[in-house]
Amino acid sequence: MPIIKVDDVAYPTLQVPDLDLQEKFLIDFGLHRLERTEDKLYMHGEGSQQYVHVSQKGDAKFLSVAFKAKTRDDLEKLSKAEGFSDIEKIDAPGGGECVWGIDPDGIKVEVVFGIKEKEASSDLDSWKVNTGGKLHEGFERVNVPKRFKKGAYPRIKRFAHLGLNVTDVGASFDWYHNHIGIIISDDLRLPPDYKMRLGIFARLDRGKELADHHSIFFIPAPMRSNGVTGLNHVSYEMVDIDDVFMGHEILKKEGYNSEWGIGRHYQGSQIFDYWRSPFDQVHEHETDGDVFDNTVPPNIVEVDKDGNPTEPEMGPSQWGPAVTSTFANDKGT
Ligand SMILES: [Fe+2]
Numbered sequence: 001m002p003i004i005k006v007d008d009v010a011y012p013t014l015q016v017p018d019l020d021l022q023e024k025f026l027i028d029f030g031l032h033r034l035e036r037t038e039d040k041l042y043m044h045g046e047g048s049q050q051y052v053h054v055s056q057k058g059d060a061k062f063l064s065v066a067f068k069a070k071t072r073d074d075l076e077k078l079s080k081a082e083g084f085s086d087i088e089k090i091d092a093p094g095g096g097e098c099v100w101g102i103d104p105d106g107i108k109v110e111v112v113f114g115i116k117e118k119e120a121s122s123d124l125d126s127w128k129v130n131t132g133g134k135l136h137e138g139f140e141r142v143n144v145p146k147r148f149k150k151g152a153y154p155r156i157k158r159f160a161h162l163g164l165n166v167t168d169v170g171a172s173f174d175w176y177h178n179h180i181g182i183i184i185s186d187d188l189r190l191p192p193d194y195k196m197r198l199g200i201f202a203r204l205d206r207g208k209e210l211a212d213h214h215s216i217f218f219i220p221a222p223m224r225s226n227g228v229t230g231l232n233h234v235s236y237e238m239v240d241i242d243d244v245f246m247g248h249e250i251l252k253k254e255g256y257n258s259e260w261g262i263g264r265h266y267q268g269s270q271i272f273d274y275w276r277s278p279f280d281q282v283h284e285h286e287t288d289g290d291v292f293d294n295t296v297p298p299n300i301v302e303v304d305k306d307g308n309p310t311e312p313e314m315g316p317s318q319w320g321p322a323v324t325s326t327f328a329n330d331k332g333t
Pocket of ligand 1: 161163233235284
């Protein structure tokens, strides 16, 4: 039985040697500065979260991920768990409190509560989509042209999920399940006997309320990153599909390195686009993902039978380029 069930993801904290370069990349990526100090940078999106990305000055390194608790009582409960801190005040804009523990690979996991929200941007509305269906029926946008400003920055709704390169996928899942209540959406297994795991996509248990298909994705470091554990990628949900493409255009123009995309995943169904930051930390734009309540049981995926059977991939594309050889490597972990 999990100690608590968290309500949402909150933000990652990345350590980088140059906050100027980091801020320029994050603005091009679609975020906005909330606050910058000598050694910290807080960035927000269009949603109501005070901030969705934290950078700290130092050698490039993944420092931590934060999840949001449902209640303060949940912080109390977790603070009593073995290996977890007492409740601490968060010294950042919007205040709030947190407890933290260390996962099996030494990654710091924070659970936060009470961070003051901000007003969401009016730019959070997506355009109605004329998918039609039947000819001359079912249009959602009538007598209104669809317009995006040429060269506009992509709009980010929220921090959506993260991927971690881990020593033991099963052990990592168990730790997060036991402490914060995540559940399996897709469990990727390799032939011939489908016992060996290629990864787990796990979501939050929000009961009858909907949760993203995955808030956390575990990838075996021994297979993909020379055994080096740490960050695989951080992912941000965009307002519209157009924002993914507009973001791609800006990031390409500014000379950043594309890691993989644009395509549509099988597991989670998102349209995805992965980019390397100046410090090789992979940042993803995504939209149109699957949402599940907690009634959907874990799905065992036999990876040579799901997607493209002649070329089984971890998180392959339904359309778009095949996964790159550098995806999930040990750079930027
Ligand atoms: Fe992702």
